[in-house]
Amino acid sequence: MTEQRKRMYLNAFDMNCASHQSPGLWAHPDDQKSTSYKTADYWIELAKTLERGFFDGIFLADVLGTYDVYKGSRDTAIEHGVQAPVNDPSYLVPLMASATKHLGFGLTVSTTHENPYIFARRMSTLDHLTNGRIGWNIVTSYLESASRNIGLKQVKHDERYEIAEEYLEVVYKLWEGSWEDDAVQNDKENRRFADPSKVHDINHYGKHYEVPGAHLCEPSPQRTPVLFQAGASKRGKQFASKHAELVFISVPEDYLAKRYVDELNEELNLAGRDRSEVKVLSLLTPIIGKTKEEADAKREAYRKFVSHEGSLALIGGWTGIDFSGYEKEDKVEYIENEAMRSSIASFTNQNADEWTVGEFSEFVSIGGRGKVIVGTAEEVADQMQDWMETTGVDGFNIAYSVSPGTFEEFVDDVVPILQERGLVRTSYEEGTYRNNLFGYDQLPEHHVGRTYRQLSAEIKQ
Amino acid sequence: MTEQRKRMYLNAFDMNCASHQSPGLWAHPDDQKSTSYKTADYWIELAKTLERGFFDGIFLADVLGTYDVYKGSRDTAIEHGVQAPVNDPSYLVPLMASATKHLGFGLTVSTTHENPYIFARRMSTLDHLTNGRIGWNIVTSYLESASRNIGLKQVKHDERYEIAEEYLEVVYKLWEGSWEDDAVQNDKENRRFADPSKVHDINHYGKHYEVPGAHLCEPSPQRTPVLFQAGASKRGKQFASKHAELVFISVPEDYLAKRYVDELNEELNLAGRDRSEVKVLSLLTPIIGKTKEEADAKREAYRKFVSHEGSLALIGGWTGIDFSGYEKEDKVEYIENEAMRSSIASFTNQNADEWTVGEFSEFVSIGGRGKVIVGTAEEVADQMQDWMETTGVDGFNIAYSVSPGTFEEFVDDVVPILQERGLVRTSYEEGTYRNNLFGYDQLPEHHVGRTYRQLSAEIKQ
Numbered sequence: 077m078t079e080q081r082k083r084m085y086l087n088a089f090d091m092n093c094a095s096h097q098s099p100g101l102w103a104h105p106d107d108q109k110s111t112s113y114k115t116a117d118y119w120i121e122l123a124k125t126l127e128r129g130f131f132d133g134i135f136l137a138d139v140l141g142t143y144d145v146y147k148g149s150r151d152t153a154i155e156h157g158v159q160a161p162v163n164d165p166s167y168l169v170p171l172m173a174s175a176t177k178h179l180g181f182g183l184t185v186s187t188t189h190e191n192p193y194i195f196a197r198r199m200s201t202l203d204h205l206t207n208g209r210i211g212w213n214i215v216t217s218y219l220e221s222a223s224r225n226i227g228l229k230q231v232k233h234d235e236r237y238e239i240a241e242e243y244l245e246v247v248y249k250l251w252e253g254s255w256e257d258d259a260v261q262n263d264k265e266n267r268r269f270a271d272p273s274k275v276h277d278i279n280h281y282g283k284h285y286e287v288p289g290a291h292l293c294e295p296s297p298q299r300t301p302v303l304f305q306a307g308a309s310k311r312g313k314q315f316a317s318k319h320a321e322l323v324f325i326s327v328p329e330d331y332l333a334k335r336y337v338d339e340l341n342e343e344l345n346l347a348g349r350d351r352s353e354v355k356v357l358s359l360l361t362p363i364i365g366k367t368k369e370e371a372d373a374k375r376e377a378y379r380k381f382v383s384h385e386g387s388l389a390l391i392g393g394w395t396g397i398d399f400s401g402y403e404k405e406d407k408v409e410y411i412e413n414e415a416m417r418s419s420i421a422s423f424t425n426q427n428a429d430e431w432t433v434g435e436f437s438e439f440v441s442i443g444g445r446g447k448v449i450v451g452t453a454e455e456v457a458d459q460m461q462d463w464m465e466t467t468g469v470d471g472f473n474i475a476y477s478v479s480p481g482t483f484e485e486f487v488d489d490v491v492p493i494l495q496e497r498g499l500v501r502t503s504y505e506e507g508t509y510r511n512n513l514f515g516y517d518q519l520p521e522h523h524v525g526r527t528y529r530q531l532s533a534e535i536k537q
Numbered sequence: 538m539t540e541q542r543k544r545m546y547l548n549a550f551d552m553n554c555a556s557h558q559s560p561g562l563w564a565h566p567d568d569q570k571s572t573s574y575k576t577a578d579y580w581i582e583l584a585k586t587l588e589r590g591f592f593d594g595i596f597l598a599d600v601l602g603t604y605d606v607y608k609g610s611r612d613t614a615i616e617h618g619v620q621a622p623v624n625d626p627s628y629l630v631p632l633m634a635s636a637t638k639h640l641g642f643g644l645t646v647s648t649t650h651e652n653p654y655i656f657a658r659r660m661s662t663l664d665h666l667t668n669g670r671i672g673w674n675i676v677t678s679y680l681e682s683a684s685r686n687i688g689l690k691q692v693k694h695d696e697r698y699e700i701a702e703e704y705l706e707v708v709y710k711l712w713e714g715s716w717e718d719d720a721v722q723n724d725k726e727n728r729r730f731a732d733p734s735k736v737h738d739i740n741h742y743g744k745h746y747e748v749p750g751a752h753l754c755e756p757s758p759q760r761t762p763v764l765f766q767a768g769a770s771k772r773g774k775q776f777a778s779k780h781a782e783l784v785f786i787s788v789p790e791d792y793l794a795k796r797y798v799d800e801l802n803e804e805l806n807l808a809g810r811d812r813s814e815v816k817v818l819s820l821l822t823p824i825i826g827k828t829k830e831e832a833d834a835k836r837e838a839y840r841k842f843v844s845h846e847g848s849l850a851l852i853g854g855w856t857g858i859d860f861s862g863y864e865k866e867d868k869v870e871y872i873e874n875e876a877m878r879s880s881i882a883s884f885t886n887q888n889a890d891e892w893t894v895g896e897f898s899e900f901v902s903i904g905g906r907g908k909v910i911v912g913t914a915e916e917v918a919d920q921m922q923d924w925m926e927t928t929g930v931d932g933f934n935i936a937y938s939v940s941p942g943t944f945e946e947f948v949d950d951v952v953p954i955l956q957e958r959g960l961v962r963t964s965y966e967e968g969t970y971r972n973n974l975f976g977y978d979q980l981p982e983h984h985v986g987r988t989y990r991q992l993s994a995e996i997k998q
Contacts, residue, residue: 092662094730103725110723110730114665114755116635140655142750150733150751157730161721161755163662170631171666174577193686194601194650201553201624204575205632225654225750260622262571264564267844269555269571269618272611289603289686290611294575294622383728 084464084499085355085471085513086491087182087322088126088483091137092165094157097361097444097475099390100383102157107478110157116171122483123172126179129487130500132512133180134172135213135304135324135473136165140189141222145392146385147400150221153393156386166198173206180509182211182304182322187243188236189217189226193287196250199301200293208297208508208517213304214319216240219393237311242282244319244525249278251300252519253531254291270294276531298508299518300525308336316354317343318524321513324473326359326445332425333358333467341468353520355470355513358463359446361477362456364485371450378442378477387437395419404434443475453489460490461499545925545960546816546932546974547952548643548783549587549944552598553626555618558822558905558936560851561844563618568939571618577632583944584633587640590948591961593973594641595633596674596765596785596934597626601650602683606853607846608861611682614854617847627659634667641970643672643765643783648704649697650678650687654748657711660762661754669758669969669978674765675780677701680854698772703743705780705986710739712761713980714992715752731755737992759969760979761986769797777815778804779985782975785934787820787906793886794819794928802929814981816931816974819924820907822938823917825946832911839903839938848898856880865895904936914950921951922960 094110095102102110112118126134142160144150153160169181183202185195202210216236223229231239259274280287305320307313316323317340325336337356344351363378365371388399397419402411409429411417420428420436423445428436442448449459460472476482494500508517519526555571556563563571573579587595603621605611614621630642644663646656663671677697684690692700720735741748766781768774777784778801788794798817805812824839826832849860858880863872870890872878881889881897884906889897903909910920921933937943955961969978980987 100728102730103728105725110725114757116631116666120635140658140753142753152733154731154733154736155729160753161716161731162658162753163665164659167628167631167659167662167666170577170628171635174581174632174635189652189655191650191687197601197623198625198628201628204624205577205628221750225748226652227747255622264566264571267561267564267842268616269563270615270622272613272615275615286688287686289682292601292603292621292623296575381728 081498082464082470083501084460084494085357086129086131086500087357087471087473088122088131088134089137089359089473089475090122090134090479091159092163092168093159093161095386096137096159098378098382098442098477099156099158099386100381100441101378101478104378104381104478106481109479114163119168119172120175121480123176123179125483125487127176129491130495130502130504131179133182133211133509135182135211136168136184138162138165138184139219139222139393140186140217141219141225143219143389143393144221145396145398146389148398152385152389156383156389158383158386158389166202169202169210170205173209178209178504178512180209180211180302180512181206182213182302184213184215186215186217186222187240188228188231189222192243192246192285193250196247197292200251200291200296203296203298203301204293208510210298211302211304211322211509213306214240214244215306218396233309234311237315239284240315242284245282245528246278246280246285246287248300248525248528249280249531250287250291252525253528254278255293255295257295260294278531297517298510302510302513303525313340313343316340317347317349321354321510323354323356324359325356325469327425328439328445328447329425330463330466333463333469337468348522353514353523356468357471357473358467358469359444359475360460360472361443361446361448361475362482362486362490363448363450363477364453364456364489366452368451368455371452375442375450379438382438382441384434384437387440391423391437391440395423399433402433404432404437406433407431408433408436442477446473446475453493456490457493457497460494461497542959543925543931544962545921545955546818547590547592547961548818548932548934549583549592549595550598550820550934550936551583551595551940552620553624553629554620554622556847557598557620559839559903559938560617560619560847561842561902562839562938565839565842565939567942570940575624580629580632581636582941584637584640586944586948588637590952591956591963591965592640594643594672594970596643596672597629597645599623599626599645600680600683600854601647601678602680602686604680604850604854605682606857606859607850609859613846613850617844617850619844619847619850627663630663630671631666634670639670639965639973641670641672641763641973642667643674643763645674645676647676647678647683648701649689649692650683653704653707653746654711657708658753661712661752661757664757664759664762665754669971671759672763672765672783672970674767675701675705676767679857694770695772698776700745701776703745706743706989707739707741707746707748709761709986709989710741710992711748711752713986714989715739716754716756718756721755739992758978759971763971763974764986774801774804777801778808778810782815782971784815784817785820786817786930788886789900789906789908790886791924791927794924794930798929809983814975814984817929818932818934819928819930820905820936821921821933822904822907822909822936823943823947823951824909824911824938825914825917825950827913829912829916832913836903836911840899843899843902845895845898848902852884852898852901856884860894863894865893865898867894868892869894869897903938907934907936914954917951918954918958921955922958
């Protein structure tokens with residue numbers, strides 16, 4: 077090859093529960109996750125597999141509630157194991173980190189549900205223990221059932237973003253502005269562990285949070301974790317263009333990915349950030365066979381396990397709309413409820429009138445809202461390459477149909493082809509997650525979070 | 538030996554920070570923790586050492602604030618690294634668990650600062666990932682600086698216990714009463730992951746918490762973690778007698794330990810619990826030498842590193858009293874402030890009038906408020922055995938002077954002697970932490986927490 081190919085970033089998408097993005101497929105004979113998700117071994121093996129495949133990171137989804145919109149009950153979600161039960165993802169990080177050297181970890185934590193002062197310490201601790209391999213997927217939470225059990229009123233979408241903005245301000249101050257680089261001296265001779273004059277109270281007195289004190293932790297390798305965001309709304313895109321370093325999109329068609337990338341580019345321009353500071357990763361579920369026929373047959377076999385009701389439970393949680401009362405065979409165009417039909421349209425990102433409700437639920441059942449590629453390893457690699465070139469995304473967020481299965485097949489069969497083509501790297505950078513992604517350890521100078529580094533200078537004046 | 542000796546329980550005491558119970562000793566040439574506490578390796582090595590020494594568990598202290606009473610500032614704590622900075626202890630558990638098979642983990646988490654619904658999920662997740670090796674040290678928090686940064690008003694001691702009682706009720710309901718043992722079926726044939734009729738909303742509507750929903754996690758091996766408590770007050774003792782399975786006491790003299798054990802026995806009687814359901818562990822810092830002279834010399838060497846100011850910072854946080862304004866040489870009996878003198882008396886558990894302020898601070902500097910034994914391994918073993926026989930405690934909570942150092946010496950030199958005497962076991966039980974301690978995996982039938990198992994039965998009626 078003479079031309080320098082754009083590097084393809086690879087990320088894995090998983091969740092600390094029996095069934096993540098493919099409702100019903102937990103029951104497939106190959107899938108073991110419905111019992112193994114609770115064990116350390118599942119995660120350690122997965123982490124090793126991903127590092128063997130030169131993945132940049134693994135992104136752990138999370139919800140703090142149960143999907144209870146469908147039929148007004150959480151019974152369907154529980155019966156089909158649809159992201160319920162769901163364990164805390166953060167404890168998987170030290171486990172997976174101890175089994176790997178380079179893999180990054182993106183943790184989903186809601187600004188609505190966790191106190192910023194306590195949360196900032198959690199992330200700094202993980203960044204220390206992993207030698208700088210932690211990332212944070214910033215969410216504002218969509219499940220009313222979560223807020224209810226935490227004693228909060230569910231707040232409206234836009235207000236959640238307003239609260240999130242202040243939340244970010246608090247944690248930036250703690251991570252970037254509270255401890256100077258040379259605050260900790262470890263000077264045994266003079267019996268001086270740290271210089272208190274280089275540790276600063278953040279004095280945050282805002283509308284939603286009051287945090288007067290200093291951060292509890294000394295600076296970690298990355299200070300601020302790598303920031304993820306997956307907001308698809310206008311407001312979400314603005315938020316991403318201001319804060320995010322990794323952006324995740326879930327669209328089934330390339331023109332939709334391209335549209336997103338173009339819009340994000342505009343927002344980034346407005347925010348004064350360079351496109352190179354943000355990587356956009358597109359959701360992808362590969363179904364791989366030795367031949368195209370084998371891959372197609374595999375997909376058909378998976379389809380037999382799709383849970384129609386489980387999918388509608390998932391959609392109910394995502395959209396807030398209860399799709400019960402319709403048969404699988406009912407056509408979407410005959411759904412009378414206007415909100416429901418427009419939700420389907422925005423959800424599928426296309427005119428789905430010709431679909432049946434069953435097709436709509438199946439659309440979600442394998443690979444969530446993202447692209448599904450069915451074929452040989454060569455064909456999967458071809459289509460990934462095409463998708464990147466057509467859309468301008470930087471890589472993929474890979475979801476599984478069955479686990480173990482999808483990730484192992486992808487690593488063993490597709491990654492070597494992508495490496496041959498010069499798309500996926502053949503060795504890791506040393507150092508932090510951010511360094512692996514961008515070539516620097518901490519937020520770049522003009523990132524809004526980095527500006528809080530000035531806090532200490534201001535206080536000194 | 539003909540008589541069956543009472544088994545000696547061994548627990549290690551540490552904290553995710555540079556300097557735990559021995560202010561100033563971080564600067565001793567042997568101590569490496571001021572830099573290594575942030576790393577995975579320190580904790581993995583420590584866990585392996587403790588398991589090699591047949592320790593039952595490790596107890597991780599925690600504070601969510603900084604010691605800022607002394608001189609009305611947190612500067613002294615930061616300068617001397619006195620439990621500041623302090624990282625989150627919970628992420629050490631998966632690390633240490635992956636390096637061991639039997640060691641238990643006691644995590645300090647405050648009922649004042651963590652939401653019970655989110656906390657219950659954290660503990661269930663850890664119990665799953667460690668195969669049932671998690672414990673919870675229940676604290677109500679003493680540092681006003683913690684509450685301030687979380688946006689809470691510090692509540693009074695007795696009200697904290699009232700809130701803690703309701704908090705326990707909520708988490709018992711989630712851990713014990715929400716998911717029946719056979720709720721999760723994993724029935725692939727019938728595509729039924731769980732039976733929703735065996736998952737129960739807890740419907741908790743109390744004075745301090747409202748938690749209507751079900752637990753987010755399926756039952757873990759122990760369901761409720763092993764419950765630790767260290768409350769020394771009358772109210773704390775009542776709380777311990779009702780809930781605790783491991784009780785930690787910090788006293789320097791055997792008659793004080795005996796008095797505590799006797800009082801706890803009375804409270805246990807009143808609470809209808811058997812003494813065998815609770816293990817009392819006494820704080821101990823061993824300083825071990827090949828000869829008594831070497832041990833004494835070691836202690837003298839440690840004393841040279843004691844930080845007088847650091848100790849007063851620690852005491853300030855514990856007592857709420859600022860001891861600045863007195864010289865090291867000042868006698869306690871000449872302190873005019875009545876509250877301060879009575880605090881010293883209750884703190885040292887003895888009439889300390891003859892002491893100097895320097896002696897008082899030094900009393901805390903090596904081994905906190907607990908017993909310090911200085912001698913050969915044989916002498917340390919003798920005194921531990923005597924202490925157990927005299928006081929009726931079940932074992933020891935071992936703190937370090939320097940780390941690495943104290944734990945390694947104790948495991949290599951003292952444990953084999955205790956094993957020879959039939960006091961410390963020579964193999965672990967299989968199974969959970971609770972099984973290792975008590976011979977059963979879950980709370981016993983009449984424990985107050987276990988009674989919430991009835992929740993499901995009641996709901997069904």
